[in-house]
Amino acid sequence: MSADLRPAVSSGLLFCAAFLAAFIASTNGESRLECGKRAVHVRTSQSRIVGGRDAVEGAWPWQVSLQVTNRRAHVCGATIISQWWLLSAAHCFPSTSGFNNKDQWKAVMGLRDLSRPAKWTISRKIDALILHEKYHEVQNDVAVLKVDKAINFGDYIQVACLPKPGKFHIEKWSHCHVTGWGLMEQNGAPARILQEAGVRLIPLETCQQPNWYGGLVNDHMICAGFAGGGIDACQGDSGGPLSCQLKGTDRFFVVGVVSWGKGCAERFKPGVYTSTNTYGEWIEKKTGISISQSEDSGVEYMSDYGIAATESSAENPSVPSNIQFGTNQPTSMVQRHLPGRTIPLLNLLILLYHFCTDCF
Template identity: 45%
Template sequence: MRVKTFLVAILVFSVLNDVSARPAIRPLRAAAPIVCGRRPLLEDPFSAAGSRIVGGNDALPGSWPWLVSIQQPLDYEGRDFAHTCGGTIVNQQWVLTAAHCFKGVGSDYLEWRLVLGARQLSNLASGTQIRKIIRKIEHEKYNPDTEENDIALLRMDRPVTFSNYIQPACLPQKDTVFNHLSECYIAGWGVTSEDSGEPADVLQQAQVHLIETKKCNSTSWYNGAIRNHNLCAGHEKGGIDSCQGDSGGPLMCRRPQTKTIAVIGITSWGWGCAQAKSPGVYSSAQSFLDWTIAKITI
């Protein structure tokens, strides 16, 4: 097995100050709630594709504004950092990712950083925000040997400010039928080929197909290794897949009714990268929806 290591919207209130000469004070009015799963800068992230994720292409700025680069320091001073895993913004204080990203890390993750709103990691734009991790919650039943319940939440040291480049993702509804989702994507800064040792500098994206669990679990595919809480996505013939460094990042599908994007999976594991009949395996966000909501609303 190769492990791919390397939402709840928040209601924001605004105070409207009356600067007129009239002494009357207007009542405070609540601003409209932030809508999850929106990309203010881009309706179609593939409308002007650049040219890898394995088999993908460069994402345009603001294509996936809930994407997070989880980075660990390369020196004791914390001046240089390296991308390790991906994550998803679910609200102003929490990031959703994979538990296996923290195998053998102990408390060192407290020195890591979260980079939000980025596209090119070597040249962070002005809209990028950086946060530290002050709390990590792994699923209580996470099994590092089988990667069962491979999900974790990270609390940021202070709330993020939403912008054109930073937005919360939607999580799937309990009654979402995945068979009806035909437009799905993956994105991340992972390696762009299985034998590469370097993560991508520019955010990569690719379109993938959801693969029925029964087929994914068949003898010539994963032969029973797929659990009830897993999803498979990719291409039967291979060629496009998440890979090392994409772990913890999102599997995303467009909702047919609203056209917003929902994160339905968290990148977990797979056999090789972009191999035939070995698609990416994801933890189902729907299976862990109650767990996620309970943890971020404590």
């Protein structure tokens, strides 16, 4: 009888060990993440931020609202790139106004209507704020933020893919959209509902023409919009994602970060975005995120080691007067913090005891 019992006990223990490992991994959110997918079906459009069209609930689940805590106000956008890290623009955090202090900020996710957080909306404090050490005016306009608690993913809160570090190839991407709560027209009112704009990627050589942006644009940047204007990001959208689908797949990658432009939606003055391809290695170094697979496979997984850097943010120098960045006048917002549910360790052990009793 003992000979028959031993394999049963061994199998039971192995099963329970596997169950426990899987359960703990899912509870801690350490399983591999399937990035860049939307739980809701959304028809692509050529809608506008300037001029306005409301995004469908859940259409852009990696979109983040960065808010100044003492004003309860949206100021900039950001993108979820892992359970612990957000991607944004360096110019959103000027030292002159004290915005380079991480304690001034919070990140709100799973949000569509600034005045009406949903039941799945969550808020996180900022544990680390890192600006690119060579940020200056429109150059190296990139930043990463570490949240104080892991982000709970669901249908309305997801992680975006990051393209593999290297040169940006415009021909790989389609269905590009910029999203945010910025101004709906130049010098106009900010949006209350998350806006989306379908934009076209513009070759760098076109954007560098003298009657466009000339030498202000380099290969660390991406131009997106339309030659005739009319569709563009605007103030308040800065730091948010330029999300594009990798051709032949259903996955979205954040290929750009809203950075700057002359006015909003002007002729020959499209939006200019920080290219995430160019800064992939910098993002990996600062965050510990591993952008592990080739984007050509259509699948991008990111391992997150939760590394918290302690670097101070950079100074924000003066910028040319004709360049528009993304901070906007504060708008009021009612906040609600809905953290994810957790199972205490004692309850977990009791659950496993009862479950594994039948294993033997």
